[in-house]
Amino acid sequence: LDACLWLENWLRKYPGTLLFISHDRDFMDRVATHLVHFDQKQLVLYTGNYSAFERQRAERLAQQQASFERQQARIAEIQRFIDRFKAKATKARQAQSRVKALERMEKIAPAHVDSPFSFEFPVADKVSNPLLSIRHGVAGHGDVPILKNINVTLLPGTRVGLLGPNGAGKSTFMDALRGTGTLLSGERTCGEHLAIGYFAQHQLESLDLDASPFLHLQRLAPTASEQKVRDFLGGFDFHGDEALAPIRSFSGGEKARVALAVIAWQKPNLLLLDEPTNHLDLEMRQALTMALQNFEGAIVVVSHDRHLLRNTVDEFWLVCDGAVGEYEGDLEDYERWLAERRKDEESPPRREVAEGQEKSVNTAGAATLTADERKARKRQEAELRQKLSPWRKKQGTLETRMEQLQQKLATMEQNLADPGLYDDQQKVRLKELLAEQTELKRELEDVEAEWLEVSETVENLEAELAG
Ligand SMILES: Nc1ncnc2c1ncn2[C@@H]1O[C@H](COP(=O)(O)OP(=O)(O)OP(=O)(O)O)[C@@H](O)[C@H]1O
Numbered sequence: 001l002d003a004c005l006w007l008e009n010w011l012r013k014y015p016g017t018l019l020f021i022s023h024d025r026d027f028m029d030r031v032a033t034h035l036v037h038f039d040q041k042q043l044v045l046y047t048g049n050y051s052a053f054e055r056q057r058a059e060r061l062a063q064q065q066a067s068f069e070r071q072q073a074r075i076a077e078i079q080r081f082i083d084r085f086k087a088k089a090t091k092a093r094q095a096q097s098r099v100k101a102l103e104r105m106e107k108i109a110p111a112h113v114d115s116p117f118s119f120e121f122p123v124a125d126k127v128s129n130p131l132l133s134i135r136h137g138v139a140g141h142g143d144v145p146i147l148k149n150i151n152v153t154l155l156p157g158t159r160v161g162l163l164g165p166n167g168a169g170k171s172t173f174m175d176a177l178r179g180t181g182t183l184l185s186g187e188r189t190c191g192e193h194l195a196i197g198y199f200a201q202h203q204l205e206s207l208d209l210d211a212s213p214f215l216h217l218q219r220l221a222p223t224a225s226e227q228k229v230r231d232f233l234g235g236f237d238f239h240g241d242e243a244l245a246p247i248r249s250f251s252g253g254e255k256a257r258v259a260l261a262v263i264a265w266q267k268p269n270l271l272l273l274d275e276p277t278n279h280l281d282l283e284m285r286q287a288l289t290m291a292l293q294n295f296e297g298a299i300v301v302v303s304h305d306r307h308l309l310r311n312t313v314d315e316f317w318l319v320c321d322g323a324v325g326e327y328e329g330d331l332e333d334y335e336r337w338l339a340e341r342r343k344d345e346e347s348p349p350r351r352e353v354a355e356g357q358e359k360s361v362n363t364a365g366a367a368t369l370t371a372d373e374r375k376a377r378k379r380q381e382a383e384l385r386q387k388l389s390p391w392r393k394k395q396g397t398l399e400t401r402m403e404q405l406q407q408k409l410a411t412m413e414q415n416l417a418d419p420g421l422y423d424d425q426q427k428v429r430l431k432e433l434l435a436e437q438t439e440l441k442r443e444l445e446d447v448e449a450e451w452l453e454v455s456e457t458v459e460n461l462e463a464e465l466a467g
Pocket residue numbers: 141142146164165166167168169170171172173201319
């Protein structure tokens with residue numbers, strides 16, 4: 001990701017003409033001014049970046065009735081996810097960010113109705129809580145420790161994106177989670193029903209080149225019916241003879257699809273994905289993003305696809321300077337942090353020019369702020385922080401209240417499940433309970449509505465603060 005961002009910034013400044021191919025939508029959004037779409041043996045030119053292309057294409061498709069109907073079906077599907085997440089989520093803040101992401105997906109979905117891919121990770125048969133934890137872990141290679149004092153716990157529903165520069169130890173950490181050689185010391189505890197689905201950075205090397213996609217799955221479940229295996233592979237766009245051909249001659253993307261099919265087929269409840277998108281094209285990345293959204297187990301993913309990260313994880317962990325820790329910010333914060341770090345590395349600190357009137361320029365050519373500008377910005381930030389604080393407090397109070405109400409409602413539901421309550425002589429009691437339940441639901445709705453408003457204010461202030 002670090003290198004991607006660097007390249008992106010470099011290309012944005014590049015004064016010449018640039019023709020490029022990419023599967024990374026954020027990258028294209030920032031770098032492209034025009035898009036050529038290879039569609040059914042024709043080249044169609046669109047003006048604007050990738051998002052603009054998606055909008056125009058969605059409109060174009062909507063003019064054809066059949067596509068329009070498929071779009072509506074896909075939107076309904078996403079809406080169902082949204083409702084389910086809303087109903088299920090216990091932490092309102094997380095639910096909210098997911099809902100937002102899904103709403104974004106809803107806008108994107110229409111442009112991908114003719115995608116050849118559609119798959120999901122089947123629900124695992126059993127699950128443990130927690131799934132996995134490491135205490136006082138040290139991870140490394142041979143006797144060289146790379147990461148120290150690893151303390152992590154993965155629960156069902158934990159969704160983590162791992163950030164960190166090349167060589168920081170992300171893959172080493174993944175291996176430690178998997179329980180292979182890199183955990184040099186510490187305590188790793190697995191839930192009884194832990195089932196890991198692991199996609200290695202170099203996953204393709206682990207496939208059997210002489211076996212077909214069909215055979216890869218069949219080996220794992222010899223008793224599964226041929227039709228079932230074929231249907232499953234269909235979601236990964238392997239049809240007919242293709243499903244039966246040795247994968248030796250497959251492209252990188254096709255092999256990556258086989259690897260993902262193999263993982264999904266095994267019904268994992270913990271997915272460890274180390275750069276799963278490297279070979280995948282946009283449509284397949286989109287399908288993977290949708291499948292991950294719908295996945296109910298835990299996810300730890302390393303990816304430089306920002307769209308995928310934003311839409312599938314709830315938190316980030318940073319692997320850096322020999323440690324793994326929670327990262328408080330979002331991807332934009334991370335990008336700024338990287339830029340700062342790079343600046344420090346590239347240009348040794350210079351002495352301020354008198355009164356900071358002259359701008360210092362680093363080797364990448366970007367102007368930095370003068371001392372006065374910095375001071376003003378600091379002041380502004382302090383003011384914003386002061387404004388933010390009461391809102392955050394209010395948000396916290398509302399969250400606690402929401403949790404209390406949800407708890408009460410859950411207990412109420414348990415009480416209402418008592419069959420004895422529905423006897424004639426309990427009529428009055430039942431009526432009371434139902435009235436109480438209605439009242440609780442109403443209050444919860446009110447608190448949720450208020451929370452949404454407060455959260456929006458908090459977010460706006462935070463955005464201002466982030467500049
Ligand atoms: N098999 C190995 N034997 C010895 N050292 C290794 C081995 N694999 C990785 N390392 C070293 O461990 C450090 C962390 O590597 P790791 O592959 O975990 O980084 P990473 O964060 O996944 O990087 P990238 O973003 O490039 O995938 C690096 O300094 C690397 O050289």
